[in-house]
Amino acid sequence: MIVIDASALAKFILKEGNWERFYEVLSTEVISVDHVVKEVANAIGDTTFYTKACSHGVALKRFQLLRKIIDEEIVLLERAS
Numbered sequence: 001m002i003v004i005d006a007s008a009l010a011k012f013i014l015k016e017g018n019w020e021r022f023y024e025v026l027s028t029e030v031i032s033v034d035h036v037v038k039e040v041a042n043a044i045g046d047t048t049f050y051t052k053a054c055s056h057g058v059a060l061k062r063f064q065l066l067r068k069i070i071d072e073e074i075v076l077l078e079r080a081s
Helices: 006-013 019-026 035-050 056-071
Strands: 030-033 075-078
Touching (some): 006 019, 006 035, 006 056, 030 035, 035 056, 056 075
Parallel strands (some): 030 075
């Protein structure tokens, strides 16, 4: 089991440097705290609205990918206390 934080998942979703290496991680059992969803969603929003690094269409696809990763339990979430 591998524990990831929001910065690791955001790097994959936003396709930042060496993001492809994260595929290996996702092929194993991956777990994180539930706050990771909010933090990655904020990172997607920041790259869209503040830095204008991507279009709204690209941002929507990134949100959909995040949702798929969570809905299909590719990354399992634990409640943060």
